Amino acid sequence: MHKTEIPRKTVYRLSIYQRCLQQLKDNHIDTVSSDALAKAAGVKSTQLRKDLTYFGQFGTRGLGYNVAALSSAISEVLGSSRLQPVILIGVGNLGSALLRYSGFQKEGFEIVAAFDAKPDPKRLHDPKIPLLDAHRLTGYIRQHQIKMAILTVPAQHAQEVVNGMVEAGIQAVLNFSPVILEVPKSVIVNNVDLAVELENLSYFIR
Numbered sequence: 001m002h003k004t005e006i007p008r009k010t011v012y013r014l015s016i017y018q019r020c021l022q023q024l025k026d027n028h029i030d031t032v033s034s035d036a037l038a039k040a041a042g043v044k045s046t047q048l049r050k051d052l053t054y055f056g057q058f059g060t061r062g063l064g065y066n067v068a069a070l071s072s073a074i075s076e077v078l079g080s081s082r083l084q085p086v087i088l089i090g091v092g093n094l095g096s097a098l099l100r101y102s103g104f105q106k107e108g109f110e111i112v113a114a115f116d117a118k119p120d121p122k123r124l125h126d127p128k129i130p131l132l133d134a135h136r137l138t139g140y141i142r143q144h145q146i147k148m149a150i151l152t153v154p155a156q157h158a159q160e161v162v163n164g165m166v167e168a169g170i171q172a173v174l175n176f177s178p179v180i181l182e183v184p185k186s187v188i189v190n191n192v193d194l195a196v197e198l199e200n201l202s203y204f205i206r
């Protein structure tokens with residue numbers, strides 16, 4: 001099945017299912033019922049079953065899903081069976097915190113390089129991740145055919161950085177800068193805004 005046929009929200013939930021399946025694998029659990037998997041993922045089991053129809057038939061009635069088989073099918077669809085290279089731009093407070101997080105690999109992503117307008121080696125602790133001057137950003141994207149980027153630069157620089165990256169071939173941006181980025185239709189931007197998330201939570205405690 002071609003990726004674009006799967007709705008974006010489903011693709012997002014597939015990543016969540018994948019994370020749950022990985023935990024089951026870590027705990028040596030071979031099969032899981034759709035109810036249990038749905039509960040772990042925080043969705044209704046009808047939603048889970050609907051999402052998995054994009055793969056054809058999965059699971060045996062009464063027995064549940066084979067964890068390894070379902071996980072590798074989802075990997076194939078998400079394109080995460082091999083590590084997806086990602087770059088990070090803006091190694092300040094937030095960027096360096098993200099670089100210190102070691103959990104991305106487990107989810108199938110590898111931060112292969114970090115860029116900053118004023119690279120400060122003190123900010124980067126992982127010797128495996130090169131910290132490069134922002135001048136080298138577009139050349140690096142082209143040379144290594146990087147498709148995904150995490151953006152943690154100040155708001156006023158975000159658009160210009162994205163323009164260069166898109167020109168060089170970036171197709172997906174995880175944007176932490178508080179600006180609405182303008183990109184061509186072929187490029188996807190996911191915005192992360194902790195303030196919005198907090199506002200959402202505060203609605204429920206009123």
Ligand SMILES: NC(=O)c1ccc[n+]([C@@H]2O[C@H](COP(=O)([O-])OP(=O)(O)OC[C@H]3O[C@@H](n4cnc5c(N)ncnc54)[C@H](O)[C@@H]3O)[C@@H](O)[C@H]2O)c1
Binds near residue numbers: 117134193
């Ligand atoms: N989404 C959220 O929930 C959330 C939370 C915290 C911060 N932020 C945003 O993340 C961004 C970074 O915040 P911070 O506290 O780490 O800021 P910071 O000032 O500590 O770091 C920004 C870094 O970007 C670098 N930079 C500036 N222009 C650049 C360019 N053109 N190319 C490459 N690097 C460049 C700077 O040298 C600096 O190292 C800000 O836009 C901030 O508003 C978002």
